[in-house]
Amino acid sequence: MDATQQQMLHELMALDFSIIDMQLYLDTHPNDQRAIMYFNSLVQRASVLRQTYQQKYGPLMVNTTTSSCPWQWIKDPWPWERQ
Amino acid sequence: MWFYDKKLQYPIKIKNSNPRMAKYIISQYGGPDGELGASVRYLSQRFTMPTEEAKSILNDIGTEELAHLEMVGTMVYQLLKGVPAKELEKLGLGDYFTDHGRAVYPQSAGGTPFSAMALQSKGDPIADLTEDLAAEQKARATYENLIRLCDDPDIIDPLRFLRAREIIHFQRFGEALRIVEDKLSQRQYFISPPNQPEE
Amino acid sequence: MNECMMSPCMTDLVKTDPKALEQCKQQYFKPAPITGAKLAHAYVPIQFLQCLYEPSAGLMQGTIFPELDRPYGEDPEYLCN
Numbered sequence: 001m002d003a004t005q006q007q008m009l010h011e012l013m014a015l016d017f018s019i020i021d022m023q024l025y026l027d028t029h030p031n032d033q034r035a036i037m038y039f040n041s042l043v044q045r046a047s048v049l050r051q052t053y054q055q056k057y058g059p060l061m062v063n064t065t066t067s068s069c070p071w072q073w074i075k076d077p078w079p080w081e082r083q
Numbered sequence: 084m085w086f087y088d089k090k091l092q093y094p095i096k097i098k099n100s101n102p103r104m105a106k107y108i109i110s111q112y113g114g115p116d117g118e119l120g121a122s123v124r125y126l127s128q129r130f131t132m133p134t135e136e137a138k139s140i141l142n143d144i145g146t147e148e149l150a151h152l153e154m155v156g157t158m159v160y161q162l163l164k165g166v167p168a169k170e171l172e173k174l175g176l177g178d179y180f181t182d183h184g185r186a187v188y189p190q191s192a193g194g195t196p197f198s199a200m201a202l203q204s205k206g207d208p209i210a211d212l213t214e215d216l217a218a219e220q221k222a223r224a225t226y227e228n229l230i231r232l233c234d235d236p237d238i239i240d241p242l243r244f245l246r247a248r249e250i251i252h253f254q255r256f257g258e259a260l261r262i263v264e265d266k267l268s269q270r271q272y273f274i275s276p277p278n279q280p281e282e
Numbered sequence: 283m284n285e286c287m288m289s290p291c292m293t294d295l296v297k298t299d300p301k302a303l304e305q306c307k308q309q310y311f312k313p314a315p316i317t318g319a320k321l322a323h324a325y326v327p328i329q330f331l332q333c334l335y336e337p338s339a340g341l342m343q344g345t346i347f348p349e350l351d352r353p354y355g356e357d358p359e360y361l362c363n
Contacts, residue, residue: 014337021346027139028258060089079091080157247344257326
């Protein structure tokens with residue numbers, strides 16, 4: 001994995017992580033409008049970055065992206081491998 | 084239902100193998116206070132929770148624990164990779180190697196295979212959420228023990244992250260308990276009517 | 283509370299200034315008070331959103347909430363071993 005891909009993946013990891021942490025906060029604070037607005041902005045940013053990443057480097061979630069041939073989902077590296 | 088996101092929640096980049104630490108870290112994979120137990124516990128308890136907040140927090144933290152299970156498995160895999168059998172034996176992994184080679188198998192540091200005996204799903208929301216608070220503290224304490232046992236910063240880094248998540252989860256379960264208690268104490272009826280047979 | 287609360291102050295939640303973050307971290311020691319407590323019940327104070335780490339700082343710390351960021355070694359209650 002080259003440095004550019006690492007960098008983009010790291011940025012997406014950070015956004016997705018923030019989304020989860022905010023999601024858990026919202027589960028117990030469902031009426032916090034500020035939190036919802038921030039959550040929504042994170043989701044939008046992550047969605048754009050995810051699409052860019054997937055177009056360049058292949059699918060991160062199998063059922064939301066179309067594939068070229070051969071089937072891209074199986075491609076290495078898998079997350080548990082030393083990159 | 085679940086979908087898989089093909090990336091770790093937090094990056095794990097371990098440069099040097101370390102069978103000694105693998106033997107200890109496996110406890111957070113299949114041990115009594117590990118991530119497998121946590122996710123099964125929360126995903127099982129969610130069915131009988133009484134409020135939207137409690138159902139969702141159990142669902143969502145249970146799901147996050149699966150991501151942590153993946154991280155711990157990744158660590159063990161990377162720590163054992165490429166280590167010759169005789170060296171594994173010298174570092175106390177002869178028994179493990181015999182039955183599992185360098186594979187990731189859910190067991191405790193002491194060798195006990197994963198058991199649901201370490202968890203409970205009681206159906207009583209206060210009992211369940213209190214158990215969840217305890218579970219998060221046990222996990223935090225275990226990560227701290229692992230950090231104390233470790234010198235390699237590449238390994239300490241993800242352990243540190245996982246420890247921090249336990250503190251957040253504790254806070255969320257605490258909030259869920261407050262919400263559930265408030266809701267239950269307003270009710271006119273009980274979860275199980277006192278002195279009456281169950282339906 | 284059924285209405286969605288709108289904060290009177292809509293400034294950006296994400297902070298990078300250490301002094302501002304230190305301010306937020308104080309909620310750990312001074313959370314919202316617990317009222318109506320009963321014997322034989324356990325209570326955790328409710329956390330409220332004050333400010334946030336930016337995403338990459340949050341990932342590094344393990345949370346986006348500065349008041350819940352308690353690194354190992356900082357709090358004596360977690361150092362009994």
